[in-house]
Amino acid sequence: MTSKDSSTSSGIGRVLIAVYAIMALGATARSLFQIATKFDDAPFAYLLSALAGLVYVVATVALVRSSRLWYRIAVVAIAFELVGVLSVGILSLVDAALFPADTVWSSFGAGYLYVPLVLPVLGLFWLYRVRTSEERR
Amino acid sequence: MVEWFAWVQIMVAVVAGTAAVIIGFVGVRPNDYTLGATLLVEALLIVQLVISIVAPFFGNLATGNALEFWIYLVSAILIPPAAVMWGLIERNRWSTVILGVACLSIAVMVYRMSQIWFVQLA
Numbered sequence: 001m002t003s004k005d006s007s008t009s010s011g012i013g014r015v016l017i018a019v020y021a022i023m024a025l026g027a028t029a030r031s032l033f034q035i036a037t038k039f040d041d042a043p044f045a046y047l048l049s050a051l052a053g054l055v056y057v058v059a060t061v062a063l064v065r066s067s068r069l070w071y072r073i074a075v076v077a078i079a080f081e082l083v084g085v086l087s088v089g090i091l092s093l094v095d096a097a098l099f100p101a102d103t104v105w106s107s108f109g110a111g112y113l114y115v116p117l118v119l120p121v122l123g124l125f126w127l128y129r130v131r132t133s134e135e136r137r
Numbered sequence: 138m139v140e141w142f143a144w145v146q147i148m149v150a151v152v153a154g155t156a157a158v159i160i161g162f163v164g165v166r167p168n169d170y171t172l173g174a175t176l177l178v179e180a181l182l183i184v185q186l187v188i189s190i191v192a193p194f195f196g197n198l199a200t201g202n203a204l205e206f207w208i209y210l211v212s213a214i215l216i217p218p219a220a221v222m223w224g225l226i227e228r229n230r231w232s233t234v235i236l237g238v239a240c241l242s243i244a245v246m247v248y249r250m251s252q253i254w255f256v257q258l259a
Contacts, residue, residue, distance in 0.1 A: 015234045022242050026242075037204065
């Protein structure tokens with residue numbers, strides 16, 4: 001549809017980048033606030049939250065860039081994100097004391113309208129689409 | 138923060154956001170309506186900023202953590218202008234969808250801010 005090379009930042013990929021950028025901003029700001037003000041309440045959860053913020057930042061940058069290296073970084077970051085939200089989701093249900101309600105991946109991202117759960121699935125699907133369309137050339 | 142105004146903000150942002158996402162997917166490029174609606178969402182955020190600075194002097198204080206409230210508000214204020222700039226530079230359907238995503242994000246953030254101000258305990 002467009003005449004640009006098929007890369008992760010073309011077409012609907014831009015929407016994905018925008019959502020990742022917003023998640024990066026929100027999750028990082030929130031985790032920094034939590035670490036700065038109430039770290040002792042749930043240190044493990046808040047550190048994990050900061051890690052999640054970092055993963056979102058890396059994913060955003062990796063999706064914007066167009067080299068093979070950045071493509072692989074995007075795959076790793078988004079796959080890690082999916083594993084993270086599923087693991088933290090399960091853990092937060094099983095051990096509520098370890099994960100108070102307000103971290104980005106708690107309860108599978110319920111506090112963020114489950115965007116953290118759906119986003120990595122869409123992200124991996126998009127990366128797959130980009131790769132197969134490049135292989136067809 | 139003033140509660141009824143927050144709800145006005147949320148409704149405007151949801152309507153603007155949903156409309157932009159839908160017409161963006163249909164293929165409409167950023168136009169005066171979608172860009173204007175996003176700027177309106179931003180203007181309402183600025184008004185809420187002023188309200189929230191002034192409110193404590195009238196005895197209207199956040200029940201939750203004020204720092205958390207301000208972090209949300211400042212983050213929110215950054216988003217619509219970034220989306221509008223993107224929409225002005227790249228005039229295609231995806232930019233319209235992005236305007237919509239930005240507005241919907243603001244709706245969620247204003248809702249969270251209202252929770253912090255009116256519901257949560259610090």
